[in-house]
Amino acid sequence: MTAKKNEAQIPAMLKKARALPQTPRMAWQFGVKRLRLWVWDDEQDRAERPYSMLVMELYPRGNVITNLLASPVGTYPNPIDALYMLLKQMVDPAEDEKLQRPVQISFIDEKLLEYCREPLVSIGIEVVKLTEATGVEDYITKFSNKLIERGRASRGDAAERPGVHKGVGIQRHALEQYFSACKDFYSSNPWRRIDEVCAIEAEWLKGGEKRYVTVLGSSDRTYGVAVMGSIQxxxxxxxxxxxxxxxxxxxxxxxxxxxxxxxxxxxxxxxTGCRTLFYCDQECQRGNWNQHQYECEDPSKLEHVTREVWNKREQTMVFLDPSAVPFDDLEYAEVNKFWDAQSSKFPLIFVSIQGSPMLPPRVVRPTPEELEWMTQLISALLQT
Ligand SMILES: [Zn+2]
Ligand SMILES: [Zn+2]
Structure with a gap:
């Protein structure tokens, strides 16, 4: 759909629409939603999240009557395309729909409303601003899942995980500093200066504790910073x-x-039961048996237990393609303008909690202290 071609057709469509019967009290809503999935864009040679334009019939039926992916993929819809889509729904709808003109159309987006107001009012339609109708979110979820099922789109494993900003006590300004430090770090190409095999000793927040830091990227295609608790x-x-x-x-x-x-x-x-826990002596084993007898037979419980015992937190920041980042993180960083896809890959921060080396670590988001420390570390690495 090209905006220019659409624009040329609008005057004729308006004329046609004005002549259509108006269904009493019929109200539509025009909305734009970003899908929670990725499609490959051949032209740009990267994954993009499409925007979907929807027309919902608020009254009488209360459902989405048409939807269309905005083009080009990943770009917010052009207001001309929005007006074109609304008029098309009136004068040239899908086969099972009637030719009709609603009494009212509401918009969620102020800019689209401003563009469409005058032409729509000129054909006797009231234009108002309203918050998103209930049902749109559900519709988008179902629509996204359908595209994924048909193999036309994909979603990363981490896509629906909660974002870093949802962590208890995480402040907006701390994230602002974090993103800014990561951006400078990325553009300074530290992986060219600091070899991945050399570990830098750093002091943890609480006096005396040491951490070992490596800059990832000189030997691998993963760029970032990994922090370990010990030389082992x-x-x-x-x-x-x-x-x-x-x-x-x-x-x-x-x-x-x-x-x-x-x-x-x-x-x-x-x-000898689980081969995962260790004891100093018989006394320690006996002392722990009341608790351990239940875990000993069930490896899923042991995962938790060994983390309690060894509880090693390792902080990592990696630069990733957006398609590997939770939608939550992407949306937060975009809305706050903390990150811009042109200047770097997305700096994802996470913490893995390692228990027994026999079991996989659990991945969580950082605490406020960990976020702050990582920000300081990344800034300090810039000076090296
Ligand atoms: Zn055991
Ligand atoms: Zn012991």
């Missing part, structure tokens, strides 16, 4: 990457007592 954790990461990782050795070197949390000694032994 760092070794584990590289051993895993190079295929020399020995999980048994790692476990023996890292197991803390499942009862008292002490470091392993020569006497430390493994629970």
């Amino acid at each position: 954790a760092l070794r584990r990461k590289y051993a895993r990457a190079s295929g020399t990782y020995d999980v048994e050795k790692d476990i023996e070197a890292n197991m803390l007592c499942g009862n008292c949390g002490k470091e392993p000694t020569a006497e430390t032994f493994r629970c």
Whole structure:
């Protein structure tokens, strides 16, 4: 659909529409919604989130009567296309719809309303601003799922996860600083200066604690910053990457007592039931048995338990294609103008909580302290 071609047809459509019978009290709403999915745009050679333009019949039927993806993909609809779509619905609707002219059309978007007001009023339609009607969100969800089922669009695994701004105590200005630091970091190409295999020692917020920081990107195509709690954790990461990782050795070197949390000694032994928890001695095992007997048989419970015991939080910021980022994060950053797709990939921040190395880590969003520390770290890395 090209706006110019549509614009040329509008005067004739208005004339036709004016002659149509007006259905008493019939009210429509014009809305624009961004779909929660990605389609591949060949022209731009990247994934884009399409906008859907919808006409909802608020009265009498209360449902969406037509919808159309805005073009080009990923661009907010042109007001000419909005007016064209509304007029087409009156003078040239789908086969099962009547030719008719509503009494009122409401808009959610002020700019589209301003553009369409005069022509619509000139054909006897009242134009008002209203908030989005109920049912639109549901319609969009169903429509998105249908496109995905038909293989015409996709959604990343992380797409529906809650955004970083939803975390307890996370402040807007902290995120503003975070995004700004990441943008500078990205454009400074730190992966050209700092080799991925060198770890930088940094002080954690609370005095004395150390963290080990690596800049990702010199050897891999993942760009960002990873923070580890210990040298062992760092070794584990590289051993895993190079295929020399020995999980048994790692476990023996890292197991803390499942009862008292002490470091392993020569006497430390493994629970023969689950082979996942370790104990200093018989006393510690007995002391923990009331609790552990239920977990011992059920690996899903153990995941939680080993995280409690080892509870190692590792902070990561990676630059990702938007299609791999939760919609929540993208929308927040776009609305607040914290991130612009032209200047960098999206800086996603997350924390993985590692329990036993035998079990996969759980991924969560950072606490306010972690976000602040990461921002300071990224700014500091710019100076190196
Ligand atoms: Zn113990
Ligand atoms: Zn056990």
